[in-house]
Amino acid sequence: MRTAKNKKKRKWLRVTGIILLVLLVAGGTYAFTVYKSLKTAVETMHQPIDRKQSEKRQEPVTFKEKDPFSVLMLGVDERAGDKGRSDTMIVLTVNPNNKSVKMLSIPRDTRTKIVGKGTEDKINHAYAFGGIPMSMDTVENFLDIPIDYYMKVNMEGFKDIVDAVGGITVQNDLDFTQDGFHFTKGPLTLNGEKALSYTRMRYEDPRGDFGRQTRQRQIIQGVIQEGASVSSLTNFSDIFAALGKNVKTNLTFDQLMDIQKNYKEAGKNIQQMEIKEQGTMINKIYYGLVSPEEQQRVQNELKAQLELK
Template identity: 70%
Template sequence: MRSERRKKKRKWLRITGIVVLVLLIGIGGYAYSVYKSLTNAVETMHQPIDRKSDKRSEDVSLKDKQPFSVLLLGVDQRKGDKGRSDTMIVLAVNPQVNSVKMLSIPRDTRTEIVGKGTIDKINHAYAFGNEEMSMNTVEHFLDIPIDYFIKVNMEGFKDIVDAVGGITVNNDLDFSQGGYHFPKGEVTLDGKKALAFTRMRHDDPRGDFGRQLRQREIIQGVMREGASLTSLTKYQSIFAALGNNVRTNLTFNQMIDIQKNYKGAAGNVEQMTIKGSGTKINGIYYYIVPDAEKQRLHDELAAQLEINK
C-alpha cells in the first residue's frame, strides 16, 4: 500500500512537472515571439539622420538618465503627397523631477525655416526638408536642443488606434466631422473616428489650439490602451501598425534605456501653451509669437532640460 502511494505521488509529480515545463516553454515561446515582433517593428521604424545639434556640446546620455527632448511630428501624408507636419509637439523629459513638459506648436506659426533661408509657416519645414529641417527649425524657434524625432503618419494612425482595440477620450466640444458626431464627454473611437476627431479645426472657436487638444487626447488614449494588459494579446497587430506608420531616429537600445530609466516621468505630463495672435501677411494667415513669449517658453523648457543658458 505504501509503495503504491509512493508510485502515485511520483506519477503526479511527473505530471505536474511536465505541465510546469510545458507552461514555461509556452511562456518562453510567447516571450520570444513578442520580443521578435518588437525588434522587427523597431528595425522598420528606425530612421537614422545625419544631424548634430549645435545646442549641445555632447550627445545626451540616456543610460545616465539625462533630460532629453523629442519632436513629435504628425504628418498628414496621403497618396502622391509628401505632406506637411500638421502636428508638432515638443516633449521635454526630465527623470530627476519625474515629469514631461509637452508643448504643441501651432502649424501656422511664422518663423525662419532653417536651411531654407525663408520666413514661413513652421509646418512647411517638413515639406522643404523632412525631419532634419523640422528639428532644426523648431530648435531655432525655441532655442533648445531637439535630440530625437518621432514621426507618425496621421493617415495610417487609424491602424494604430484599431490595433489597440479602440480608445476612449474626453471631448470638450460638441461637433460633427467626416460623417461622425462627437458629443461632449467620454467618447469611444475606432481608427476612422479618431482620424476625423483629430482633423476638425474650422468649426472650433479655438482653431488650431482646439485641434491640438484633440490630438493630445488621441495620443494619450493610445498610450493608455497600449500599456494595458489586454494589449498583450494584440501585440502582433500593434507592432505591425507601428512599423507601418511610425519613424524615429531612436534605436532599440535607446528605447530600452528610456523604458528603464524614464518611465516614472510618463505619469506626470504638463501641457504648455503658446500665446500669440493671428494675422494676415500678403493675404496669408500666420500665427505670430512675440519675442517675449518665445523667451518664456525657452526659459521653461531649458530649465526642464537642465540647460544653463
C-alpha cells in the first residue's frame, strides 16, 4: 500500500519536469531542501539575452493570466574550442486553454532566411552566426509566430540528465547500429550514453532527419515520464545538478513557478508536429526546401495554438 509520504515524494520529483517543459507537469508543497536545490539549479540555468520583445507579440506574455506562449528548444553539441551548431531545433507552443503542448521539430537543413545575416542558409547555421538571439529571430521569421523564450540543452551533457532520472524507455521502430551500440526494434531501456547515440543516428534511417527528430522527441518525452514517475527523492540532487549544468534558459525561477502552477494540465497532452520538405542540392550543398503551402499550413496551426489573430 502506498503511503502518503511516498505520494508526496513523487510530487517533489515532478518539478524536475519544469526545466524541459515538463515544467508543466506537477504540483505540491515543497520541502525546504528540495525547493532550495531546485532554486539553485534554476538560477544556474538562467541566462538572459539581449533581445527586444517580438514585433509579433503586441503584449508581453503573462503567466498568471494563463497566456499561451512559445519556447525554442536548442540542442547544441558544445565541445572545447567549438561554439557548435543547433543540430536539434524544437518549438513548443503551450496553450492552457485547450490543455495542450504542440512540439514541432524543425529539420536542421531547412533552407530559410537567416535574420540578421542577410542570407539564405540552413536554419541551424543561425546559431553559429549569431547565437541564441539570431536563432530565435530566424525561427520566428520562418514560422511567423513570436518566439517568447528559449531553452538550450548541451547534448553532450544531456546523457547526464538521462542517467540522473535513472534511464528511460523508448519504443524503437527501426533496427540499427550507432556508435557501437545495436538498437533492436521494440521497447528499449537506455542509459545516458545509449540515449545520446540513439538520437544521433540519421544515415541508416530511410526517413533521414525526420526519423532522427522522432527519436529526439522520444528521448525528451522519456525524460519527462521518468522525472514525473520516480517514487524516491534519493536522486533529486543529481537531477537538479545535471539540469543546472547542461540547460540554459531566459526563464526565471518565478516564471517557472508560475508555469508550474498555471499550465500543468497542458503538460499532460504533448502533441507531435512535423514539417514536410523536399531535399535538394544547391551549389553542391544539401538543403531541405519547404513549399509555401506547407509553410503556411504549419504557421496556421501554430498561430491557432497561440491564439493569435
